[in-house]
Amino acid sequence: MRQATVYIDSEALQYNLNRVKQLAPTAKIVSMVKANAYGHGIKDCLAALKDSDAFGVACLEEALEIRELGYQQPITLIEGIFSADEMQVVIDQNIEVIVHHQPQLDWLLANKEAYIAKGLKVWVKLNSGMNRLGFKIDVIKNVINQLKAEGFTCVLAMHFANADAEHPLNEQQIQQFLEVKNDCAPLMGSCCNSAAIYKYPELHFDFVRPGIMLYGATPFADKTVHDLDLKPVMTFTAEVIALNNIKPGEHVGYGSTFTADKDMTLAIVSIGYGDGYPRAFPKQNHVAINGQQTRVIGRVAMDMIAIDATGLNLELGTEVELWGKSRLIDDVAEANGTIGYELLCRMSARPVRKLV
Numbered sequence: 001m002r003q004a005t006v007y008i009d010s011e012a013l014q015y016n017l018n019r020v021k022q023l024a025p026t027a028k029i030v031s032m033v034k035a036n037a038y039g040h041g042i043k044d045c046l047a048a049l050k051d052s053d054a055f056g057v058a059c060l061e062e063a064l065e066i067r068e069l070g071y072q073q074p075i076t077l078i079e080g081i082f083s084a085d086e087m088q089v090v091i092d093q094n095i096e097v098i099v100h101h102q103p104q105l106d107w108l109l110a111n112k113e114a115y116i117a118k119g120l121k122v123w124v125k126l127n128s129g130m131n132r133l134g135f136k137i138d139v140i141k142n143v144i145n146q147l148k149a150e151g152f153t154c155v156l157a158m159h160f161a162n163a164d165a166e167h168p169l170n171e172q173q174i175q176q177f178l179e180v181k182n183d184c185a186p187l188m189g190s191c192c193n194s195a196a197i198y199k200y201p202e203l204h205f206d207f208v209r210p211g212i213m214l215y216g217a218t219p220f221a222d223k224t225v226h227d228l229d230l231k232p233v234m235t236f237t238a239e240v241i242a243l244n245n246i247k248p249g250e251h252v253g254y255g256s257t258f259t260a261d262k263d264m265t266l267a268i269v270s271i272g273y274g275d276g277y278p279r280a281f282p283k284q285n286h287v288a289i290n291g292q293q294t295r296v297i298g299r300v301a302m303d304m305i306a307i308d309a310t311g312l313n314l315e316l317g318t319e320v321e322l323w324g325k326s327r328l329i330d331d332v333a334e335a336n337g338t339i340g341y342e343l344l345c346r347m348s349a350r351p352v353r354k355l356v
Contacts, residue, residue, distance in 0.1 A: 003239040003317075004275050004351040007324070008040055011356075012216055012231035013048035019229060020210045023197050027204040028053035030076055030190070032211035034062055039276075039344040040215055040234055044355045046071055049214070056209055060086050063095045076123055078209075079133065080104045087111045094118055098157060100125035100133040105143060109150065116151050123155045123190070126180055128173040130161040137176050144184045155188040155207065156181050163195035164220050174203065181205075195219035198228065217329050217340035225328060234344065235324030236351070238271035239317050243309065252306050253298030266297060267309035269320050274302040276347035277322055278336040285335040288326035289318065 020029050031052035032038075037045035042062075046069060049055075054074040057063050059082070063075045072094070080098045081087055084107045090097055091114045099105050099122060108115065108122060115122070124144050127134030135143055140156075147154050158177045162170055173191075181189050189205035194213035196203060198220075212219050216232035225232060244266045252258040252266065269287070273279045279300040286293040287307055297306040307320065323329040329340040336343070 002241075002270050003237075003319075004271050005237050006347065006351045006353045007235040007237070007356050008044050008353065009231070009233050009235070009356045010044065010048040012233045013040075013045060013214060014051075015231050016214045016216055016233070017049055017051065017210075020197065020208065020213065023201070024192070024204040024208045027192075027206060027208045030054040030056045030207050030209045031214060032056040032078075032209055033066070034058040034078070034211075035345045038212065038215050038341065039347040041353055042066070043069060044353075054207075056211075060089060060095070063090075064093065067093050067095075074121075078123075080125075081107065084110075087115075091115055091118055091120070094120065096120050096123060098123040098125050098133075099143070100127075100135065105147075108147075108152075112150055112152075119153075121153045121155050121188075122147060123157045126156060126158045126177060128158050128176040129169050130159055130173075132159075134158070137180060140180055141183055144180070144187065148184070153188075154184075155190055156184070157189075158191040160191065160193060160196050163193060163199060174200075177203075193219070212341055215344065217344065224330065232323075232325050232328065234329070235356075236277075236322040236347075237319050237324070238269045238275075238322060238351075239319055240267045240309075240314050241270045241304075241316065242268040243314065243316070244268065244306075251298075254301060255299055258298040263310075264297075265309045265312070265314075266306045267312075267314050267318070267320075269305050269307055270303065271305055271320075271322060272301045272303040274348060275350050276343070277305070278332070278338070278343060280336050280338075282337050283335040285332060286327060288321040288324075289314070291326045293327060 029052050031049045033055050034057045036042050056076050056078050075095045077097045087107050125134035127136050190207035192208045194210050197208050216230050218225050246260050246264050250260050271277045285296045295308045323332045333340045333343050
């Protein structure tokens with residue numbers, strides 16, 4: 001049987017959740033489990049994240065999957081509902097919504113009594129400069145005051161555009177958030193994603209929203225998971241299915257982009273972009289075998305890659321770590337010109353998944 005396997009380490013996931021608790025001891029934790037728990041598998045991850053105060057998802061379908069699995073923690077729809085008919089469903093299922101534009105506000109107000117009766121909070125999104133979702137500062141104060149006057153419990157929410165870097169927009173966003181929070185007091189607040197949890201402890205407020213850090217990948221370009229005291233949760237492996245010896249001048253793979261300059265041994269590994277392993281690699285990529293890294297040779301195909309096995313004495317069936325504890329997902333992403341988030345989220349269903 002072809003062996004391409006994704007191992008999910010539940011203890012590492014619990015460890016990373018505890019890191020959030022250490023970093024933000026006074027805030028409640030809304031664990032972000034959207035996009036199938038960042039590609040890790042919602043069912044297995046929820047079991048490890050059961051001590052979260054709440055869960056965050058992108059859409060109603062994701063929220064309903066959590067309810068169907070039996071979890072009753074509060075859930076926040078971070079993009080709100082997409083149509084008026086979804087409002088009754090969120091009320092019935094005790095799901096909290098963000099409002100970020102007028103139609104959502106109208107749908108919420110039309111269902112005021114039922115929503116409030118369930119004790120649900122409404123999250124109000126501030127557009128403080130990222131310019132995706134949210135009310136601008138000259139509008140949001142009136143929105144919050146209107147909701148409070150109608151009897152709603154509100155949480156002011158914001159998302160940093162550059163929490164992972166030094167950028168002048170950070171201070172602008174912070175000042176807008178603080179102005180709204182102070183002018184509409186008393187008012188709960190939430191503005192810290194993974195990077196901001198580390199960078200702005202003074203802004204943890206009532207709720208923090210960890211995402212990528214839970215899964216053991218870094219939100220920073222200049223810090224590794226080891227720097228942040230996090231543990232990789234996903235280990236992605238495949239096996240050697242063939243061994244080839246090639247001579248100087250021989251080519252490897254589609255496009256013949258690699259030409260050997262010496263005698264080499266190649267190992268062919270049962271993985272490719274059909275499994276979610278990236279293809280582009282503008283920089284040299286590597287895999288790990290027993291903790292030792294070796295380079296990927298030639299182009300990644302749909303089902304196979306070639307790696308340099310010269311001097312490694314590999315055998316058929318040898319396990320190759322594509323990313324995990326020895327070859328970090330963030331390093332693979334950097335070689336591919338992208339971020340770990342993307343590689344994790346675009347995993348295909350083809351690899352076998354196992355909970356460790």
